[in-house]
Amino acid sequence: MKMEVKNGDSQLLSKLATNNEHGENSPYFDGWKAYENNPFHPTKNPNGVIQMGLAENQLSLDLIEEWIKKNPRASICSPEGVNAFKDIAIFQDYHGLPEFRNAVANFMGKSRRGKVSFDPERIVMAGGATGANELLMFCLADPGDAFLIPTPYYPAFHRDLRWRTRVQLLPVVCESSNNFQITKKALEEAYENAQKANIKVKGLIITNPSNPLGTTMDRATLRTLVTFINDKQIHLVCDEIYAATVHSLDFVSISEVVQEMEDYCNRSLIHVVYSLSKDMGLPGFRVGIVYSYNDIVVNIGRKMSSFGLVSSQTQHLLASMLSDEEFVNEFLSESTKRLASRRGSFTKGLEQVGIRCLESNGGLFCWMDLRKLLKKPTFEDEMGLWSVIINDVKLNVSPGSSFHCHEPGWFRVCFANMDDETMVVALRRIRNFVEKGEDAEVITVKKQNKACQKTLSLSTSQICDENVTMTLSYSSPRVISPHSPIPHSPMVRART
Amino acid sequence: MKMEVKNGDSQLLSKLATNNEHGENSPYFDGWKAYENNPFHPTKNPNGVIQMGLAENQLSLDLIEEWIKKNPRASICSPEGVNAFKDIAIFQDYHGLPEFRNAVANFMGKSRRGKVSFDPERIVMAGGATGANELLMFCLADPGDAFLIPTPYYPAFHRDLRWRTRVQLLPVVCESSNNFQITKKALEEAYENAQKANIKVKGLIITNPSNPLGTTMDRATLRTLVTFINDKQIHLVCDEIYAATVHSLDFVSISEVVQEMEDYCNRSLIHVVYSLSKDMGLPGFRVGIVYSYNDIVVNIGRKMSSFGLVSSQTQHLLASMLSDEEFVNEFLSESTKRLASRRGSFTKGLEQVGIRCLESNGGLFCWMDLRKLLKKPTFEDEMGLWSVIINDVKLNVSPGSSFHCHEPGWFRVCFANMDDETMVVALRRIRNFVEKGEDAEVITVKKQNKACQKTLSLSTSQICDENVTMTLSYSSPRVISPHSPIPHSPMVRART
Numbered sequence: 001m002k003m004e005v006k007n008g009d010s011q012l013l014s015k016l017a018t019n020n021e022h023g024e025n026s027p028y029f030d031g032w033k034a035y036e037n038n039p040f041h042p043t044k045n046p047n048g049v050i051q052m053g054l055a056e057n058q059l060s061l062d063l064i065e066e067w068i069k070k071n072p073r074a075s076i077c078s079p080e081g082v083n084a085f086k087d088i089a090i091f092q093d094y095h096g097l098p099e100f101r102n103a104v105a106n107f108m109g110k111s112r113r114g115k116v117s118f119d120p121e122r123i124v125m126a127g128g129a130t131g132a133n134e135l136l137m138f139c140l141a142d143p144g145d146a147f148l149i150p151t152p153y154y155p156a157f158h159r160d161l162r163w164r165t166r167v168q169l170l171p172v173v174c175e176s177s178n179n180f181q182i183t184k185k186a187l188e189e190a191y192e193n194a195q196k197a198n199i200k201v202k203g204l205i206i207t208n209p210s211n212p213l214g215t216t217m218d219r220a221t222l223r224t225l226v227t228f229i230n231d232k233q234i235h236l237v238c239d240e241i242y243a244a245t246v247h248s249l250d251f252v253s254i255s256e257v258v259q260e261m262e263d264y265c266n267r268s269l270i271h272v273v274y275s276l277s278k279d280m281g282l283p284g285f286r287v288g289i290v291y292s293y294n295d296i297v298v299n300i301g302r303k304m305s306s307f308g309l310v311s312s313q314t315q316h317l318l319a320s321m322l323s324d325e326e327f328v329n330e331f332l333s334e335s336t337k338r339l340a341s342r343r344g345s346f347t348k349g350l351e352q353v354g355i356r357c358l359e360s361n362g363g364l365f366c367w368m369d370l371r372k373l374l375k376k377p378t379f380e381d382e383m384g385l386w387s388v389i390i391n392d393v394k395l396n397v398s399p400g401s402s403f404h405c406h407e408p409g410w411f412r413v414c415f416a417n418m419d420d421e422t423m424v425v426a427l428r429r430i431r432n433f434v435e436k437g438e439d440a441e442v443i444t445v446k447k448q449n450k451a452c453q454k455t456l457s458l459s460t461s462q463i464c465d466e467n468v469t470m471t472l473s474y475s476s477p478r479v480i481s482p483h484s485p486i487p488h489s490p491m492v493r494a495r496t
Numbered sequence: 497m498k499m500e501v502k503n504g505d506s507q508l509l510s511k512l513a514t515n516n517e518h519g520e521n522s523p524y525f526d527g528w529k530a531y532e533n534n535p536f537h538p539t540k541n542p543n544g545v546i547q548m549g550l551a552e553n554q555l556s557l558d559l560i561e562e563w564i565k566k567n568p569r570a571s572i573c574s575p576e577g578v579n580a581f582k583d584i585a586i587f588q589d590y591h592g593l594p595e596f597r598n599a600v601a602n603f604m605g606k607s608r609r610g611k612v613s614f615d616p617e618r619i620v621m622a623g624g625a626t627g628a629n630e631l632l633m634f635c636l637a638d639p640g641d642a643f644l645i646p647t648p649y650y651p652a653f654h655r656d657l658r659w660r661t662r663v664q665l666l667p668v669v670c671e672s673s674n675n676f677q678i679t680k681k682a683l684e685e686a687y688e689n690a691q692k693a694n695i696k697v698k699g700l701i702i703t704n705p706s707n708p709l710g711t712t713m714d715r716a717t718l719r720t721l722v723t724f725i726n727d728k729q730i731h732l733v734c735d736e737i738y739a740a741t742v743h744s745l746d747f748v749s750i751s752e753v754v755q756e757m758e759d760y761c762n763r764s765l766i767h768v769v770y771s772l773s774k775d776m777g778l779p780g781f782r783v784g785i786v787y788s789y790n791d792i793v794v795n796i797g798r799k800m801s802s803f804g805l806v807s808s809q810t811q812h813l814l815a816s817m818l819s820d821e822e823f824v825n826e827f828l829s830e831s832t833k834r835l836a837s838r839r840g841s842f843t844k845g846l847e848q849v850g851i852r853c854l855e856s857n858g859g860l861f862c863w864m865d866l867r868k869l870l871k872k873p874t875f876e877d878e879m880g881l882w883s884v885i886i887n888d889v890k891l892n893v894s895p896g897s898s899f900h901c902h903e904p905g906w907f908r909v910c911f912a913n914m915d916d917e918t919m920v921v922a923l924r925r926i927r928n929f930v931e932k933g934e935d936a937e938v939i940t941v942k943k944q945n946k947a948c949q950k951t952l953s954l955s956t957s958q959i960c961d962e963n964v965t966m967t968l969s970y971s972s973p974r975v976i977s978p979h980s981p982i983p984h985s986p987m988v989r990a991r992t
Binding site for chain 2: 090
């Protein structure tokens with residue numbers, strides 16, 4: 001590719017194109033770069049970096065594959081289903097295929113254990129949860145307005161919620177002392193700070209289950225939030241894209257609380273973001289959903305969904321798959337079972353070497369407490385430790401600072417984007433690392449800090465950190481995900 | 497659906513959600529409403545409205561269906577192709593599947609008759625041309641900045657280019673006296689007017705082939721435009737989504753001119769918008785492409801494409817289909833042949849009743865000159881005539897005013913979204929209408945003007961305007977496109 005940009009060209013572009021507010025300049029994505037430069041492969045690159053920074057759910061895709069084999073008519077691109085090709089290929093109604101909306105509403109209900117139902121007329125399509133979150137911001141807030149957001153939170157929210165909408169995010173500080181639960185006091189404090197700074201607060205956005213914590217909010221907390229936003233007459237956006245990853249039976253969707261508090265809250269202030277990227281493990285399909293209790297938002301949101309409609313080919317397939325009640329029931333039951341089992345074996349493996357995670361019941365990750373490995377409780381030390389983990393231990397985990405956590409020493413570790421054998425390797429690496437001894441580690445961190453950062457951005461060489469003899473067989477040669485051959489920008493995936 | 501919006505709620509939403517700048521309040525979309533309320537069907541509703549307001553290309557979808565039957569492995573959702581399911585379903589790299597980008601670049605070259613080649617590294621994905629155009633505006637202009645745009649232009653550009661980006665569109669007035677060609681004088685005038693009004697002009701956007709004119713720009717005009725934007729140091733966005741609909745051999749892509757003028761122009765100012773919605777007839781698949789000669793735009797555009805990625809299921813299918821050289825060659829050749837034939841028979845039918853269209857060689861529509869049917873050359877009379885055409889003649893055509901045409905009496909009529917038999921009915925209706933006599937028509941227009949407008953928005957009854965005995969057989973019961981059973985918002989399609 002010839003480089004065509006001449007000096008000074010950037011001044012002819014927009015501020016958006018040149019201000020770096022897209023948020024990719026974060027350690028969260030730097031870790032991905034390190035992985036991309038040296039990806040682990042059980043036989044071809046056994047000393048490569050294992051990707052534990054990607055909240056992907058690969059554990060139940062075989063169930064979907066089985067369904068596809070049995071239902072070739074569900075695809076418009078199979079000889080059995082091609083007779084529907086024309087009607088579907090030309091379909092671009094921004095309301096979506098009615099059968100798709102019905103099926104998604106049905107799936108949303110089932111993934112909330114059938115305790116609440118969803119009206120297909122309130123389902124708005126968007127390009128993944130990425131697009132859904134942006135769409136809601138465009139509907140709810142003007143440039144300069146703010147949304148409150150509890151910390152720690154998903155790094156790419158800076159892109160999704162702020163970048164093109166020019167909306168501000170104001171942190172609601174949550175702390176480890178109460179397991180990062182949101183308190184009324186912290187909410188009020190954040191709100192008052194905004195008022196003092198003359199910033200108009202238009203709403204509160206939460207992720208439930210939380211990314212990165214993996215925890216869910218109890219009913220009382222959700223009621224507190226609804227009361228809070230109702231008192232202030234601001235919006236509540238609930239990102240529930242991990243709803244079906246919860247293995248305990250007590251997940252409470254905001255929609256249940258809306259039902260219960262009908263007489264006490266203005267429903268039109270409440271909006272749910274959903275997606276099939278996490279619960280079904282289909283991020284490539286770009287199914288994002290806004291479910292709003294506000295009619296204007298449904299109406300305007302549909303107009304906005306023109307910018308990120310779900311491919312009609314994908315709508316058609318999912319309409320068929322998700323209206324198969326038997327399949328959906330089995331998938332949800334089996335998927336949560338497998339996730340719980342994986343989470344259990346991973347946290348158990350960590351516990352055996354003295355590493356504790358925040359107690360969680362959802363998500364595709366753990367919130368790992370490595371505070372005792374820091375010599376000083378500073379973000380500098382956190383970054384030093386992180387560099388060692390990536391460069392020496394060769395695991396891409398994500399430092400808490402990239403999630404805007406206010407306490408150093410926490411790391412998000414994803415566990416559902418790999419097979420059992422890779423997980424075994426990852427745990428073995430952690431064990432080797434920890435068994436070197438805590439003091440030695442801290443010294444290593446300090447010594448290697450600067451050198452590691454250099455390695456991180458430039459490294460293409462592969463340094464052996466262990467001698468693992470892999471004799472396991474793999475069903476797929478690509479255990480993580482496919483990539484183009486050229487080194488890519490770090491945020492190569494739209495949403496994790 | 498319960499109506500949950502309470503009084504005063506709209507004040508809690510954004511300006512975008514409440515200012516109606518989405519542009520759906522246009523006769524262009526009102527006509528769609530009329531069609532939605534009473535859609536023509538050869539047997540079930542032979543007196544319904546025929547949709548001629550939709551630039552859809554249905555003429556060659558059978559070729560794609562044939563290909564699918566022969567290539568079941570190309571789909572990840574067929575028993576033959578499901579072994580690729582997992583890798584593709586989890587793929588969300590915003591650079592796109594390398595094989596998809598290669599295939600699209602190849603198709604773009606072929607659809608420009610192989611006279612120019614496209615670099616896959618410059619291909620940026622977006623959610624249809626709708627998303628591609630918005631993405632470019634976000635990259636090139638700040639809120640309040642302006643793009644020049646020749647009239648008449650595509651009505652939904654107000655949504656695509658302006659709505660969420662807050663960019664202005666300033667008309668470059670083109671006139672029938674020179675067949676609506678863009679002149680240097682008109683360009684300079686528009687630019688100077690902007691300067692006088694203290695508006696920062698960031699670029700010029702053209703559609704080539706033109707929507708709604710169906711004409712293409714010759715090399716000399718394109719060179720004039722490139723010189724103009726180079727002199728002013730502003731951007732040129734060329735929307736070429738109808739490139740392969742051109743039946744003459746002389747279509748000149750801006751990319752050819754870029755090659756020729758390499759030494760005289762700053763390539764980084766030039767950006768192409770492409771799509772498979774028109775040339776392949778696949779609007780439901782939401783394949784929008786930004787092809788930029790500017791490296792920063794490619795880089796930032798890819799980050800923005802996170803909001804409107806093409807479904808990996810769709811990418812995978814198209815990668816396979818569009819890398820089949822034999823298929824692509826045959827499809828392009830046959831498709832342009834069929835479009836030319838349809839255009840020819842349609843315009844010939846119109847000529848037989850004395851209706852002339854602007855001479856054109858591309859697009860999925862004609863620019864029909866009904867000026868002589870207006871008593872006075874006013875937009876009021878144009879709207880009156882349009883009401884008669886929709887309500888009495890029962891054809892949804894689009895009035896020139898909705899395309900921001902500066903001369904009343906022109907209408908865009910789409911001809912590729914229906915089968916031959918429906919086209920025969922449409923032409924018969926036009927003939928009956930015109931043969932009633934010109935004077936009578938104008939009187940009818942005047943008399944019915946107000947009544948018709950009322951009918952337009954409220955009508956659900958079906959008035960017989962003719963007695964057509966249809967004995968033809970139809971291959972598909974739904975000749976237009978599928979719709980949900982409820983009356984929809986007019987702009988149900990993302991882009992036409």
